[in-house]
Amino acid sequence: xxxxxxxxxxxxxxxxxxxxxxxxxxxxxxxxxxxxxxxxxxxxxxxxxxxxxxxxxxxxxxxxxxxxxxxxxxxxxxxxxxxxxxxxxxxxxxxxxxxxxxxxxxxxxxxxxxxx
Numbered sequence: 001x002x003x004x005x006x007x008x009x010x011x012x013x014x015x016x017x018x019x020x021x022x023x024x025x026x027x028x029x030x031x032x033x034x035x036x037x038x039x040x041x042x043x044x045x046x047x048x049x050x051x052x053x054x055x056x057x058x059x060x061x062x063x064x065x066x067x068x069x070x071x072x073x074x075x076x077x078x079x080x081x082x083x084x085x086x087x088x089x090x091x092x093x094x095x096x097x098x099x100x101x102x103x104x105x106x107x108x109x110x111x112x113x114x115x116x
Contacts (some may be wrong), residue, residue: 001026001027001028001102002023002024002025002026002028002029002034002098002105003024003025003026003105004023004096004097004105004106004107005022005023005025005107006020006021006022006094006095006096006107006108006110007020007021007023008020008021008108008110009094009110009111009112010111010112010113011113011114012086012112012113012114012115013114013115014039014086014088014114014115014116015085015086016086016114017082017083017084017085017086018070018083018112019080019081019082019083020039020080020081020083020087020094020096020110020112021079021080022037022039022078022080022096022098022107023077023079024037024055024077024078024079024081024098024105025077028100029077029100031085032100032101033056033077033100034056034077034098034099034100034109035055035056035096035099035100035101036053036054036056036071036098037053037074037077037079037096037098037099038050038051038052038053038054038079038092038096038097038098039051039052039053039072039079039081039094039095039096039097040094040095040097041090041092041093041094041095041112042079042092042093042095042098042109043089043091043092043093044092045049046091046092048095049063049065049080050063051063051065051066051070051072051094052066052070052072052081053072053097054072054073054074054079058074060072063072065090069073069083069084069085069086070082070083070084071084079096081094083112086112086114087114088114088115089114090112090114091112091113091114092111092112093109093110093111093112094109094110094111094112094116095107095108095109107113
């Protein structure tokens with residue numbers, strides 16, 4: 001099994017910054033590594049949506065909502081999301097996802113609230 005633990009969420013003012021972290025652990029990682037890690041978010045009353053992903057080779061993909069404001073980066077089994085110029089519409093629960101041998105693993109999420 002793989003466990004994902006997110007941290008770094010909280011309350012921030014409009015235009016502020018936050019850095020989210022997600023650390024993956026588990027004995028299964030010694031057998032096969034995680035391939036892609038990523039961040040998704042779900043705002044109240046909305047579906048979960050992609051924010052950004054990063055592969056083991058550090059190739060990144062960003063949703064339009066994240067371009068020019070968010071940066072995803074990774075250090076082995078920990079993935080980070082640096083969020084700048086935050087807006088109230090960025091308020092959501094942010095979830096970490098890891099893909100390993102075709103299996104998706106999710107964290108429990110961390111709440112980001114941006115006040116206007």
